Amino acid sequence: MAEEPLRPPNSTFVVRFWQEWSDAGPRWRGRIEHVQSGKNTVFLDFQGMLGFMRRFGVMTRDRGWTEEERFDNG
Numbered sequence: 001m002a003e004e005p006l007r008p009p010n011s012t013f014v015v016r017f018w019q020e021w022s023d024a025g026p027r028w029r030g031r032i033e034h035v036q037s038g039k040n041t042v043f044l045d046f047q048g049m050l051g052f053m054r055r056f057g058v059m060t061r062d063r064g065w066t067e068e069e070r071f072d073n074g
Contacts, residue, residue: 011036011056015049 012035019026032052033040043049053059 011053011058013053013058 014033014035015030016032017028017030019028027044029042029044030049031040031042032049034052034056037056041048041052043052050059
Protein backbone atom coordinates (compact mmCIF):
# COMPACT_ATOMS: atom_id res chain seq x y z
CA MET A 1 0.00 0.00 0.00
CA ALA A 2 1.39 3.40 -1.00
CA GLU A 3 1.77 5.96 1.75
CA GLU A 4 0.27 9.41 1.34
CA PRO A 5 2.84 12.18 0.89
CA LEU A 6 3.45 14.26 3.99
CA ARG A 7 1.61 17.54 4.00
CA PRO A 8 2.46 20.48 6.20
CA PRO A 9 -0.09 21.26 8.90
CA ASN A 10 -2.48 24.13 8.31
CA SER A 11 -0.89 27.50 8.92
CA THR A 12 -2.39 30.91 9.51
CA PHE A 13 -0.45 34.11 8.86
CA VAL A 14 -1.25 37.70 9.70
CA VAL A 15 0.35 40.18 7.30
CA ARG A 16 0.52 43.95 7.74
CA PHE A 17 1.83 46.45 5.16
CA TRP A 18 2.72 50.10 5.67
CA GLN A 19 4.47 52.82 3.75
CA GLU A 20 7.56 54.57 5.10
CA TRP A 21 9.10 57.80 3.93
CA SER A 22 12.84 58.43 3.63
CA ASP A 23 15.22 60.72 1.74
CA ALA A 24 15.10 58.23 -1.13
CA GLY A 25 11.30 58.46 -1.25
CA PRO A 26 8.45 56.21 -0.14
CA ARG A 27 8.86 52.46 0.29
CA TRP A 28 6.63 49.66 1.48
CA ARG A 29 7.46 47.43 4.45
CA GLY A 30 5.62 44.54 5.95
CA ARG A 31 5.38 42.34 9.01
CA ILE A 32 4.21 38.74 8.98
CA GLU A 33 3.33 36.52 11.92
CA HIS A 34 2.78 32.77 11.98
CA VAL A 35 -0.20 32.52 14.32
CA GLN A 36 0.36 28.95 15.54
CA SER A 37 3.98 29.55 16.65
CA GLY A 38 3.88 33.28 17.41
CA LYS A 39 7.05 33.78 15.33
CA ASN A 40 7.23 36.90 13.20
CA THR A 41 9.51 38.96 11.01
CA VAL A 42 9.56 42.15 8.99
CA PHE A 43 10.23 42.21 5.24
CA LEU A 44 10.91 44.71 2.47
CA ASP A 45 9.76 42.66 -0.51
CA PHE A 46 7.50 39.83 -1.59
CA GLN A 47 10.35 37.30 -1.59
CA GLY A 48 11.09 38.08 2.06
CA MET A 49 7.48 37.34 2.94
CA LEU A 50 7.50 34.08 0.95
CA GLY A 51 10.80 33.02 2.53
CA PHE A 52 9.26 33.31 5.99
CA MET A 53 6.19 31.31 4.93
CA ARG A 54 8.36 28.56 3.44
CA ARG A 55 9.99 28.03 6.85
CA PHE A 56 6.64 26.58 7.90
CA GLY A 57 6.25 24.30 4.86
CA VAL A 58 3.92 26.65 3.01
CA MET A 59 4.24 27.43 -0.72
CA THR A 60 7.30 25.23 -1.15
CA ARG A 61 6.17 24.21 -4.64
CA ASP A 62 6.04 27.73 -6.08
CA ARG A 63 6.12 27.34 -9.83
CA GLY A 64 7.66 30.73 -10.52
CA TRP A 65 4.44 32.65 -11.04
CA THR A 66 4.53 36.21 -12.25
CA GLU A 67 3.52 38.97 -9.86
CA GLU A 68 0.21 39.34 -11.74
CA GLU A 69 -0.61 35.64 -11.39
CA ARG A 70 0.20 35.63 -7.67
CA PHE A 71 -2.33 38.34 -6.93
CA ASP A 72 -4.97 37.60 -9.57
CA ASN A 73 -8.27 36.65 -7.97
CA GLY A 74 -10.05 36.10 -11.26
